[in-house]
Amino acid sequence: MTDQRGITIYFMDGTNMKIDFPKxxxxxxxxxxxVKEILAARQLLAEIDGALxxxxxxxxxxxxxxxxxxxxxxxxxxxxxxxxxx
Numbered sequence: 001m002t003d004q005r006g007i008t009i010y011f012m013d014g015t016n017m018k019i020d021f022p023k024x025x026x027x028x029x030x031x032x033x034x035v036k037e038i039l040a041a042r043q044l045l046a047e048i049d050g051a052l053x054x055x056x057x058x059x060x061x062x063x064x065x066x067x068x069x070x071x072x073x074x075x076x077x078x079x080x081x082x083x084x085x086x
Contacts (some may be wrong), residue, residue: 009044009055009063019046032071039073 003023010016025031038044044055044063072078 005066007044007046007063007065010061012059012061019048021046028070031069032073035069036073 004020005023006018006020008016008018024034042057044057044060046053046055
């Protein structure tokens with residue numbers, strides 16, 4: 001099991017940013033609660049090199065968090081893969 005995590009944020013203007021960070025908590029329940037809090041707050045916060053960065057969801061097209069948390073919201077489609085577009 002790796003303790004390294006990452007998020008790639010894809011912005012509405014077509015740019016993206018990759019953020020790498022260590023595992024933030026050992027509790028799967030705490031990870032699930034943080035995901036719910038982020039979604040409810042509609043902003044992603046990150047302390048990077050001593051500065052606080054705030055990413056409002058209005059500027060984010062989507063983001064990819066890896067690895068996926070072990071416990072996901074109930075409405076999550078699980079074990080999916082991305083195929084070619086139409």
